[in-house]
Amino acid sequence: MQPVAILGIGQTKIDEQWEKSIRDLAVEAILAALKDAGRESAGGLFVGNMMSGIVNSQNNLAPLIADWAGLKGTEAIKVEAACASGSAAFRSGLMAVASGELESALVIGVEKMLDRHLHEITAALATAADADYEVDMGVSFVGLNAMIMRRYMYEYGWKHADFAPFAINAHANALHNPFARLHHKITVDDFEKSAMIATPINLLDASPIGDGAAAIYLVPVESVARGTRILVAGSASATDTIAIHDRPEALFLSAADKSAQEAYRQAGVKPDDIDLFELHDAFTIMSALSLEACGFAERGQGVRLGLDGEITLKGRIPVTTRGGLKARGHPVGATGVYQIVEVVQQLRGECGETQVPEARIGMAQNIGGSGATIVTHILKRE
Amino acid sequence: MQPVAILGIGQTKIDEQWEKSIRDLAVEAILAALKDAGRESAGGLFVGNMMSGIVNSQNNLAPLIADWAGLKGTEAIKVEAACASGSAAFRSGLMAVASGELESALVIGVEKMLDRHLHEITAALATAADADYEVDMGVSFVGLNAMIMRRYMYEYGWKHADFAPFAINAHANALHNPFARLHHKITVDDFEKSAMIATPINLLDASPIGDGAAAIYLVPVESVARGTRILVAGSASATDTIAIHDRPEALFLSAADKSAQEAYRQAGVKPDDIDLFELHDAFTIMSALSLEACGFAERGQGVRLGLDGEITLKGRIPVTTRGGLKARGHPVGATGVYQIVEVVQQLRGECGETQVPEARIGMAQNIGGSGATIVTHILKRE
Numbered sequence: 001m002q003p004v005a006i007l008g009i010g011q012t013k014i015d016e017q018w019e020k021s022i023r024d025l026a027v028e029a030i031l032a033a034l035k036d037a038g039r040e041s042a043g044g045l046f047v048g049n050m051m052s053g054i055v056n057s058q059n060n061l062a063p064l065i066a067d068w069a070g071l072k073g074t075e076a077i078k079v080e081a082a083c084a085s086g087s088a089a090f091r092s093g094l095m096a097v098a099s100g101e102l103e104s105a106l107v108i109g110v111e112k113m114l115d116r117h118l119h120e121i122t123a124a125l126a127t128a129a130d131a132d133y134e135v136d137m138g139v140s141f142v143g144l145n146a147m148i149m150r151r152y153m154y155e156y157g158w159k160h161a162d163f164a165p166f167a168i169n170a171h172a173n174a175l176h177n178p179f180a181r182l183h184h185k186i187t188v189d190d191f192e193k194s195a196m197i198a199t200p201i202n203l204l205d206a207s208p209i210g211d212g213a214a215a216i217y218l219v220p221v222e223s224v225a226r227g228t229r230i231l232v233a234g235s236a237s238a239t240d241t242i243a244i245h246d247r248p249e250a251l252f253l254s255a256a257d258k259s260a261q262e263a264y265r266q267a268g269v270k271p272d273d274i275d276l277f278e279l280h281d282a283f284t285i286m287s288a289l290s291l292e293a294c295g296f297a298e299r300g301q302g303v304r305l306g307l308d309g310e311i312t313l314k315g316r317i318p319v320t321t322r323g324g325l326k327a328r329g330h331p332v333g334a335t336g337v338y339q340i341v342e343v344v345q346q347l348r349g350e351c352g353e354t355q356v357p358e359a360r361i362g363m364a365q366n367i368g369g370s371g372a373t374i375v376t377h378i379l380k381r382e
Numbered sequence: 383m384q385p386v387a388i389l390g391i392g393q394t395k396i397d398e399q400w401e402k403s404i405r406d407l408a409v410e411a412i413l414a415a416l417k418d419a420g421r422e423s424a425g426g427l428f429v430g431n432m433m434s435g436i437v438n439s440q441n442n443l444a445p446l447i448a449d450w451a452g453l454k455g456t457e458a459i460k461v462e463a464a465c466a467s468g469s470a471a472f473r474s475g476l477m478a479v480a481s482g483e484l485e486s487a488l489v490i491g492v493e494k495m496l497d498r499h500l501h502e503i504t505a506a507l508a509t510a511a512d513a514d515y516e517v518d519m520g521v522s523f524v525g526l527n528a529m530i531m532r533r534y535m536y537e538y539g540w541k542h543a544d545f546a547p548f549a550i551n552a553h554a555n556a557l558h559n560p561f562a563r564l565h566h567k568i569t570v571d572d573f574e575k576s577a578m579i580a581t582p583i584n585l586l587d588a589s590p591i592g593d594g595a596a597a598i599y600l601v602p603v604e605s606v607a608r609g610t611r612i613l614v615a616g617s618a619s620a621t622d623t624i625a626i627h628d629r630p631e632a633l634f635l636s637a638a639d640k641s642a643q644e645a646y647r648q649a650g651v652k653p654d655d656i657d658l659f660e661l662h663d664a665f666t667i668m669s670a671l672s673l674e675a676c677g678f679a680e681r682g683q684g685v686r687l688g689l690d691g692e693i694t695l696k697g698r699i700p701v702t703t704r705g706g707l708k709a710r711g712h713p714v715g716a717t718g719v720y721q722i723v724e725v726v727q728q729l730r731g732e733c734g735e736t737q738v739p740e741a742r743i744g745m746a747q748n749i750g751g752s753g754a755t756i757v758t759h760i761l762k763r764e
Contacts, residue, residue, distance in 0.1 A: 002481070021514065023514075044619075050435075050441055051435060051441065053432075053433060053435045053436050053462075053506075053509050054435050054436055056513060057505075057508075057509055057513045057517065058509055058512075058513040058514075059432055059433065059462060059464050059509040059510055060462075060463060060464035060509070060510045060511075060624055060750055060751045060754055060755060061462075062463060062621070062755065063463075063621035063622065063623070063624050063750070063751065063754040063755050064512065064624045064754075066621050067621070067622075067623045067624060067628070072621070072622070072623065073620055073621060073622065073636065073637065073640055074620070074621060075618075075619040075620055075621065076463075076619075076621045076755065077461055077462070077463050077470045077473075077474070077619070077755075078461070078462045078463065079459055079460070079461055079462075079474075080435075080441060080442075080443075080459070080460045080461075080462055081442060081444060081445075081458075081459050081460065082441050082442035088459045091459075092459070092461075092474055092477075095474075095477045095478050095481045095483050096477050096481075098481040098482075098483060099384070099477045099478075099480040099481035099482075099483075100480075100481075101477050101480060101481075101617075123439075124435075126439075127435050127439055127440055127441035127442070128441055128442045129442075130440075130446065131438060131439045131440040132403065132405075132440075135439065235483075236457075237426075237457040237458075237459070238455055238456070238457055239444070239445035239448050239449070239454070239455060239456060239457065239458045240445065240449075240454070240455065241445070241449045241454065242442055242445050242446045242449060246449070254455065255455065258455055368442055368445070369442045369445065372442055372445040372446075373442060373444065373445050373458065373459075
């Protein structure tokens with residue numbers, strides 16, 4: 001496999017973007033990434049998106065975006081892996097360049113969710129779970145995560161407030177990210193008093209959806225000068241059962257473990273070598289489980305990293321340095337691309353007040369469903 | 383790019399499969415392909431599917447199928463490119479193996495369409511067109527193709543009956559394909575008298591939808607002995623505007639031309655070297671346009687190949703040798719995989735009464751939207 005580098009990145013603000021269509025959002029991010037890369041076209045377009053067919057009545061999204069972005073004729077496909085669609089599209093673009101089949105690839109994650117009523121979005125999000133054996137029983141996607149969180153609290157003895165540091169850290173970091181959806185600080189008191197959604201998950205455990213797009217330009221590594229380049233050092237994807245009740249251990253993200261271990265192996269690194277970790281904090285419980293499965297904490301002890309301050313910018317493993325899903329926002333199929341864009345910003349030293357000092361190796365992990373599809377990437381500056 | 387071979391194929395009958403769910407259909411094809419390949423697992427699963435989110439309320443389809451097929455933990459993604467989803471998934475699996483990232487790939491195309499009312503399916507199919515600028519004007523997917531066909535007849539002076547050979551040939555060949563949906567012969571008289579759908583497209587111009595799945599097992603070419611292997615000699619994908627009114631020439635499939643020329647170049651062949659062509663006859667007009675764009679006929683003269691008998695098994699370029707979309711059936715996201723499976727059957731000499739004598743080089747072309755995404759593959763026996 002030929003090594004691949006990231007030449008350019010782009011993103012839109014995540015927000016309620018009433019005045020822009022899904023194609024407008026995608027093109028805004030693409031043009032930013034092309035400008036950043038100093039390119040005008042690409043060998044192929046890989047679109048990460050979860051729900052355009054349901055929410056925007058638009059399948060065949062990839063040629064639509066290629067056309068609108070002025071990339072007419074370019075090969076273009078959409079990759080769907082629920083909330084992991086963005087990183088799965090990134091990995092598809094990566095393999096196209098790594099195979100030598102394409103000389104470059106543009107990856108775009110995009111989601112335009114807010115044109116529908118929220119109950120329709122809740123139904124659309126539930127398509128990430130098992131339609132026949134979970135959703136037909138009446139459980140929503142938040143409900144599934146609530147059951148996992150409740151079980152975790154029961155098994156390991158944590159109380160709800162112990163999860164607060166994940167949300168507080170994300171909001172603190174998002175303050176300095178102009179692309180983030182939420183720009184306000186929160187306290188433990190805010191966290192404990194926020195509205196209940198599905199016990200024990202309340203509003204501040206949960207990430208907000210949003211409209212947004214992020215893009216990345218990939219090229220063979222030899223086309224970028226050493227010293228300034230961001231290398232994709234590890235890339236791996238794994239799956240677990242889609243239904244939580246089919247897993248032998250509901251509190252262990254086996255696909256996170258599997259994909260992280262493979263990414264570590266490819267990159268030749270250990271968890272200790274990772275300078276920052278953009279994890280998939282769709283709900284606070286997912287932050288804990290992700291840290292545990294990737295080897296940053298023992299099982300049941302991910303929460304302690306938050307309580308001990310180890311997930312902040314000065315801690316042992318800074319997470320959600322640009323706000324994470326919690327405060328940057330979670331435009332589902334776009335999120336995985338945002339995460340990788342943010343790791344690139346850190347490795348380039350472009351993060352200002354939320355810069356992780358001397359960041360050289362960063363990791364991004366994107367989760368589709370309640371752990372059914374998990375994609376892990378490790379980037380290195382060299 | 384490392385050369386890749388097809389080690390195994392599998393398929394289900396295309397039908398109204400009321401007793402089987404989408405996961406059942408997928409697993410049936412996967413188990414057949416694994417058995418044919420003599421393997422029990424795969425390095426990755428690439429799912430081609432267009433409308434599971436809309437029709438089956440199921441996104442995140444890839445881990446669901448991986449789990450159900452006993453491939454637990456395996457990397458798995460879904461690729462969507464409207465009716466070209468199957469071939470796009472095949473090409474993604476191909477690049478994963480060609481890059482050396484995976485040691486094998488299982489490609490599955492699956493669609494379970496008939497659990498919904500037909501007006502819902504018509505709406506779901508329309509998501510392949512431009513939602514904002516075509517569908518919002520009230521045009522259906524058949525309507526778009528009808529406008530193309532009417533214009534073609536006007537420009538080149540053909541009458542409706544001139545398109546009959548495409549449908550007659552497809553039905554004749556499907557008689558001998560046990561996996562085909564339709565098993566009855568038709569005549570020019572039947573063709574002319576069938577029910578009108580959207581003038582000038584009547585029922586026998588149009589392919590039937592259906593429930594079905596097809597699967598292919600891919601490996602690096604060196605792992606298969608020469609003399610018995612089916613090589614993927616050419617693979618290319620291109621796009622055009624999604625809206626027909628944005629094209630300078632509505633009667634020319636530019637993405638078919640572009641992807642076919644690239645596939646010819648990779649394979650080192652010309653149209654004359656192709657022994658059979660599984661083309662995308664969603665409507666009879668698409669057969670004519672595909673033959674023209676791929677260099678088998680001059681513009682406006684694709685219809686003549688049918689009238690002259692050149693598309694039959696003994697003609698210059700046999701098409702739809704197993705029944706095509708018209709009579710084998712068109713389970714939209716699965717179709718592209720069926721086409722490639724059928725080319726493999728021909729190159730292996732397994733087609734009995736519809737065997738193309740001494741077939742050595744076969745082509746498959748899959749179209750998403752009214753020509754927006756077109757993927758062309760050339761296979762060689764060697």
